[in-house]
Amino acid sequence: MSLxxxxxxxxxxxxxxxxLARMPAHPPKKIRDRFDMQARLFFRPPRGTRVEQTxxxxxSALEVGPADAVPILYLHGGAYVFGSPKTHKGLMGRxxxxxxxxxxxxxxxxxxxxxxxxxxxxxxxxxxxxxAKGPVVLGGDSAGGGLALALLAWICNExxxxxxxxxxxxxxxxxxxxxxSMTANARSEVLLPPGRMSEARDAYMGEADPADPRAxxxxxxxxxxxxxxxxxxxxxxxxxxxxxxxxxxRGQGVDATLIEESDLPHVWPLFPAWQLPETEATxxxxxxxxxxxxxxxxx
Numbered sequence: 001m002s003l004x005x006x007x008x009x010x011x012x013x014x015x016x017x018x019x020l021a022r023m024p025a026h027p028p029k030k031i032r033d034r035f036d037m038q039a040r041l042f043f044r045p046p047r048g049t050r051v052e053q054t055x056x057x058x059x060s061a062l063e064v065g066p067a068d069a070v071p072i073l074y075l076h077g078g079a080y081v082f083g084s085p086k087t088h089k090g091l092m093g094r095x096x097x098x099x100x101x102x103x104x105x106x107x108x109x110x111x112x113x114x115x116x117x118x119x120x121x122x123x124x125x126x127x128x129x130x131x132a133k134g135p136v137v138l139g140g141d142s143a144g145g146g147l148a149l150a151l152l153a154w155i156c157n158e159x160x161x162x163x164x165x166x167x168x169x170x171x172x173x174x175x176x177x178x179x180x181s182m183t184a185n186a187r188s189e190v191l192l193p194p195g196r197m198s199e200a201r202d203a204y205m206g207e208a209d210p211a212d213p214r215a216x217x218x219x220x221x222x223x224x225x226x227x228x229x230x231x232x233x234x235x236x237x238x239x240x241x242x243x244x245x246x247x248x249x250r251g252q253g254v255d256a257t258l259i260e261e262s263d264l265p266h267v268w269p270l271f272p273a274w275q276l277p278e279t280e281a282t283x284x285x286x287x288x289x290x291x292x293x294x295x296x297x298x299x
Contacts, residue, residue: 004275005263005277023196031081035082044090045093054104057129059106059126061126064104065092065097070101071101076141088141117214127160135161136161138163145230148166156221166227173245174241175205176210177197177201182194189237218241218248222254226255231260231286233266234263259282
């Protein structure tokens, strides 16, 4: 573990986790504006990266990377309440610089204004439109990682063309919050406030069942799904969401790879290398997995 990782973990624990714990008292716009501001300051794409406004399935979106490359449909995190294409364009810019792909980040509907199932329905519409034009890679982080996996299960159920592969970072896969790490890692988690997870869940789900597979892909059917790659930190409260998800996928015959890193924060690839050197190795791993799927499709 690098010195910068230890410093970042300390800052997140002392500043960001308490700030997130206070957020339910704030209106959604204030929460979203804060994350957008942080992204402008800290999570920018590499200089010279192509970033263009576009639309897909009636949703505003950002496209990052070469216009003619195979697309990655990337669903951003933010507990289904905040986050946007702008907050994750830096992460995607650093990823597509490593492989022959471009990223499409839709501005999918957020709660509480647009509660479940608005997000998965929008994600399915986006995927339908993109897959009709050719192969797609699927990705996401945190809540967006759970949304990507829920979408993958829906793709299987609808008989749509499979993504070339799916990758997820620190995915939130169980909105019933039944994973042991929700309590076992409550002290070691440096970013997410465990006591607020149910509030974020309720803002998104309303009266709907949190075990619905479109919300909690841990309970979904993935028969026939293409390969899935998962990354998670061993000190995260969502550690068991990823572990159980990988086991669930394997039990249904899916080629699932789980990489678990030590003492790295929630969705650590979001942080640039100057903040967290460990990011580089993980982005290289993701890029290799994406590139391998692209190369296989081109054979």
